[in-house]
Amino acid sequence: DIVMTQTPLSSPVTLGQPASISCRSSQSLVHSDGNTYLSWLQQRPGQPPRLLIYKISNRFSGVPDRFSGSGAGTDFTLKISRVEAEDVGVYYCMQATQFPSWTFGQGTKVEIK
Amino acid sequence: QVQLVQSGSELKKPGASVKVSCKASGYTFTSYAMNWVRQAPGQGLEWMGWINTNTGNPTYAQGFTGRFVFSLDTSVSTAYLQISSLKAEDTAVYYCARTYYDSSGYYFIDYWGQGTLVTVSS
Numbered sequence: 001d002i003v004m005t006q007t008p009l010s011s012p013v014t015l016g017q018p019a020s021i022s023c024r025s026s027q028s029l030v031h032s033d034g035n036t037y038l039s040w041l042q043q044r045p046g047q048p049p050r051l052l053i054y055k056i057s058n059r060f061s062g063v064p065d066r067f068s069g070s071g072a073g074t075d076f077t078l079k080i081s082r083v084e085a086e087d088v089g090v091y092y093c094m095q096a097t098q099f100p101s102w103t104f105g106q107g108t109k110v111e112i113k
Numbered sequence: 114q115v116q117l118v119q120s121g122s123e124l125k126k127p128g129a130s131v132k133v134s135c136k137a138s139g140y141t142f143t144s145y146a147m148n149w150v151r152q153a154p155g156q157g158l159e160w161m162g163w164i165n166t167n168t169g170n171p172t173y174a175q176g177f178t179g180r181f182v183f184s185l186d187t188s189v190s191t192a193y194l195q196i197s198s199l200k201a202e203d204t205a206v207y208y209c210a211r212t213y214y215d216s217s218g219y220y221f222i223d224y225w226g227q228g229t230l231v232t233v234s235s
Binding site for chain 1: 210
């Protein structure tokens with residue numbers, strides 16, 4: 001299975017300041033069809049996961065533009081340009097390149113300082 | 114709007130079975146696969162597999178074969194997860210989540226159900 005490793009595991013951030021989460025895969029996420037199946041999810045406390053970013057850098061419907069994704073191959077990043085109180089939660093990267101072994105990162109907890 | 118509504122929490126004894134439902138609305142049910150994802154208490158997310166809602170063909174991730182069964186009732190746009198011979202370590206929140214395919218064939222999980230807590234305890 002492809003192992004997804006996120007850093008940091010915890011990110012205390014001041015309101016209005018940026019936050020960045022890294023996700024590294026144990027092998028390239030470039031599929032044989034040429035696409036890279038990498039998404040980012042947000043899970044607020046007590047809530048189900050919510051899709052933020054798909055295909056590395058595409059914001060899902062309704063996601064604020066302070067969220068952005070980037071990367072290629074095995075290294076990916078989620079950035080929050082200015083953290084707001086509602087951004088508190090756990091963020092997961094997820095790969096859907098290797099079927100049937102889709103995997104998630106272990107999660108990064110974003111909290112307010 | 115797309116909605117996935119799951120059945121309520123379950124408390125089961127070890128050795129029993131449980132069936133979790135996931136009712137879809139707001140889209141054509143048979144056009145998109147349905148995934149199941151497990152989240153143990155305080156832990157991360159684990160993809161269990163998916164079911165092709167057009168053919169009914171399930172695919173299970175490693176570790177989720179044997180006691181786990183995905184099924185459908187397309188007449189009511191509902192997917193099911195059945196777990197048999199329950200163990201304490203099956204205690205978790207189980208989510209259904211849709212796989213969306215865009216016009217180019219790219220796919221990703223987009224919408225999630227609210228989750229169903231299954232507690233296994235004697």
